Amino acid sequence: MLQPILFALLLLAAFGLFAWQVRKIRANILVGRDRDMSGHFGERLNKTLLVAFGQQKMFKRVTPAVLHLVVYVGFIVINIEVIEIIIDGLFGTHRFLSFLGPVYSALMAVNETLAALVIVAVAAFWWRRNHRPPVQRFTGVELRMWPKLDANIILYIEVALMAALFFMNSADIRLHQLEGKALPGAFPVSHFLANLLPATSVDTLEVLERAGWWIHITGILLFLNYLPSSKHFHILLAFPNVWYSRLVPQGQFSNVDSITHEVKAMMDPSYVVPAPATNPDGSALAPTPFGAKDVEDLPWTSLLNAYSCTECGRCTSVCPANLTGKLLSPRKIIMDTRDRVEEKYNSPLIFHPNVYGPEARHEPITDLANATLLRGKVTPEELWACTTCNACVESCPVNINPLESIIEMRRFLVLEESAAPNSLNVMFSNIENNGAPWAFSPSDRLNWADELYVAEKVTT
Amino acid sequence: MTPTSSPAAPAKRQLTVPTVADLAAEGKSPEILFWVGCAGAFDDRYKRVTRAFARILEHVGTNYAVLGLEESCTGDPAKRAGNEFLFQMQAMQNITTMNGYGIKKIVTACPHCFNTIKNEYPALGGEYEVIHHSTYLQQLINEGKVAVKGGESFKGRRITFHDSCYLGRANNIYEAPRDVLAALDADLVEMKRSRANGLCCGAGGAQMWKEPEPGKKDINIERTEEALATLGGAAAALDNLRGVETERPAPGQHPLQGSIIAVGCPFCMTMMSDGVKNKEQEGIVQVFDLAELVASAEGINA
Known part of the structure; x- marks a missing residue:
């Protein structure tokens, strides 16, 4: 009777802690600016099924896609067993789902096969990250210290959880062998591992089986509460992130409505600018800046992006600026956004934000409290290196859009600080004065048509 | 040319x-x-x-x-x-x-x-x-209004198409330019990074009007090198087709002679042309827009 009570308490504590952490993350995401992402149910469902559930964009690179698919399917299928564990734990049953008979056997067999494959895949992942030199996209100024350690911790935990699963099943098999009973289910891996266990006493094996069971479920619950501090949170937020994807063509950038009103009023004096939004008590809201200086200036979808990022670096590996040695790394901007929102608002249990020095051409930051996302973490040099080519957006397996954050910060630099590179200011004044980004006279605009001939051709 | x-x-x-x-x-x-x-x-x-x-x-x-x-x-x-x-x-x-x-x-x-x-x-x-x-x-060709005949022949000439970001990834137009080029009956070769994976020429996002940030290389050089390697690789592949009759360059002619990098964007045009000049290949490889190729093939230049 003690075990179910202990288990219920453990479960309650674990889910309570997790819910508390999720609330903090939700609050962090909602500090972002409003953006209406409602509607288009069918299209969003379709995207979510294809891109999130179907892993469609992962398959642009086959090797990591196959490895990831194994871990992803393993995660989903093994969770069915977690349901059984929870039921067993709460009600003191043993292998509750075994009433399913052959279905149960199949489930357990698939489970064990996947668990073995997960270990192989995780080993491959570990090798890709840690051999010398590692896969190129697992390097970079943003992927040192905590992010690097975090990636390895996830792999170690996954192996440990799979090992606990095998240990639990093997001990159970051995125990049943000793007792001369048949264990329901089929266990292609543990069947062999069981022979490695001592066949000494039923009591020892009972302890071993219980230990395996407790390690497995406690590990899962610990891992659950590790997620909010980790890039591994993507296993949950990838789904809402894909759901809230931008559905417009990638080349379409957002319009700034407040500017639209201003421009319309300039061109048409009779245009009535809508009254600015007010607080509930009728007082005027603090004016929001043009573009983004800090995390709360970004749309909430960009903050959701930051929490959905698993730091895989596909974006950075296809970025033309990054490929040619510029400072810009789209992944760094997404990671900086998460670090900054957690630094300024709610921090997770384990929090080691990236700190950059000369290697990322950062001035030493003395005033941490006022170190905003722009300049505090992301330098103008990074932002100005972007060609807006959308390669990062296209490459992201979970539809994160680093370009949108880059443009918002460029807007702040230009519209609030007039801090564009000088050559761009020249381009702006050319457009204002000549209607072209170059210094040509507008009266020469049709000169291309001078002395233009076409060969007469008898059309057949 | x-x-x-x-x-x-x-x-x-x-x-x-x-x-x-x-x-x-x-x-x-x-x-x-x-x-x-x-x-x-x-x-x-x-x-x-x-x-x-x-x-x-x-x-x-x-x-x-x-x-x-x-x-x-x-x-x-x-x-x-x-x-x-x-x-x-x-x-x-x-x-x-x-x-x-x-x-x-x-x-x-x-x-x-x-x-x-x-x-x-x-x-x-x-x-x-x-x-x-x-x-x-593409529509004109499909409707038969342009036959892409009667002018210069592009038959057998190697052409690689450089995707413009604002046509491709931005608006998902990948096939129209390729269909136009296919009508020329040329020898189309694809760069490794093409279509949705195409590499930017380096000029988008207002880069056209500013110097690039410090780095190891200019983006247009990276892209031009890829284009030249693709055209060159295609030339080498043709050379290796023993016993197959191909339109080989005349003896003493550069294997890339007559090859074309096709573009559909003014900024890509500038960047790729500059890249070809930087690689000192401008006498051998040319950069043309789709419209120039079609007008030329149709024989309506005067």
Whole structure:
């Protein structure tokens, strides 16, 4: 009777802690600016099924896609067993789902096969990250210290959880062998591992089986509460992130409505600018800046992006600026956004934000409290290196859009600080004065048509 | 190797490119507006593309016109650089002009103008059917209005197409330019990074007007190297086809002689041409826009 009570308490504590952490993350995401992402149910469902559930964009690179698919399917299928564990734990049953008979056997067999494959895949992942030199996209100024350690911790935990699963099943098999009973289910891996266990006493094996069971479920619950501090949170937020994807063509950038009103009023004096939004008590809201200086200036979808990022670096590996040695790394901007929102608002249990020095051409930051996302973490040099080519957006397996954050910060630099590179200011004044980004006279605009001939051709 | 007029068609006719204002004065309006764009109007190299495309429009008898002096920058470079205010000023001005003339349909040879007018003008009151000239050329070829015959033959010449970001990833147009090139009966080779994985030429996002940030290499050099390697690799592959009759270069001729990097964007044109010059290959490999290739193949240059 003690075990179910202990288990219920453990479960309650674990889910309570997790819910508390999720609330903090939700609050962090909602500090972002409003953006209406409602509607288009069918299209969003379709995207979510294809891109999130179907892993469609992962398959642009086959090797990591196959490895990831194994871990992803393993995660989903093994969770069915977690349901059984929870039921067993709460009600003191043993292998509750075994009433399913052959279905149960199949489930357990698939489970064990996947668990073995997960270990192989995780080993491959570990090798890709840690051999010398590692896969190129697992390097970079943003992927040192905590992010690097975090990636390895996830792999170690996954192996440990799979090992606990095998240990639990093997001990159970051995125990049943000793007792001369048949264990329901089929266990292609543990069947062999069981022979490695001592066949000494039923009591020892009972302890071993219980230990395996407790390690497995406690590990899962610990891992659950590790997620909010980790890039591994993507296993949950990838789904809402894909759901809230931008559905417009990638080349379409957002319009700034407040500017639209201003421009319309300039061109048409009779245009009535809508009254600015007010607080509930009728007082005027603090004016929001043009573009983004800090995390709360970004749309909430960009903050959701930051929490959905698993730091895989596909974006950075296809970025033309990054490929040619510029400072810009789209992944760094997404990671900086998460670090900054957690630094300024709610921090997770384990929090080691990236700190950059000369290697990322950062001035030493003395005033941490006022170190905003722009300049505090992301330098103008990074932002100005972007060609807006959308390669990062296209490459992201979970539809994160680093370009949108880059443009918002460029807007702040230009519209609030007039801090564009000088050559761009020249381009702006050319457009204002000549209607072209170059210094040509507008009266020469049709000169291309001078002395233009076409060969007469008898059309057949 | 410049596109030359077909020797079979010596008769030529001078074009008076119609402006929308001229047509309006006669109480008419064009079926389609040819949006020339700033590069198309002012950049010496891209003016040749504008002229080639105007020849095609004339040749097939399109009811078209240009805005001429009433056209102004779409605001794309300002918007990508973060100057939303200037962008919207430009957009409103152009929308007022076009709506005033009742423009319904627009064709342009610039993917940046295309993207901006198609995607970003509607929210500001400018709703038009906008097509890029690659799609337009594809339609002309499909409808048989352009036979891509009678002029220069591109048969067997190696062509690789460089995807423009604002046509490709930005608007998912990958096949139209390739269909146009396929009609030339040329030897099309694809770069490793093509279509959705295409590498930017380095000029988008207002980079055209500024020096690149410090780095190891310029983006256009990276891309040009890829294009040249692709064309060269295709040449080597042909050489290795023992016993197969291929159109080999004449003895002593450079294996890349006559190869073409095809583009569909004025900025890509500048960046790739500069890249080819940087690699000192400009006498061997040429950069052409789709419209130039079609006009040349059709034999309507004069």
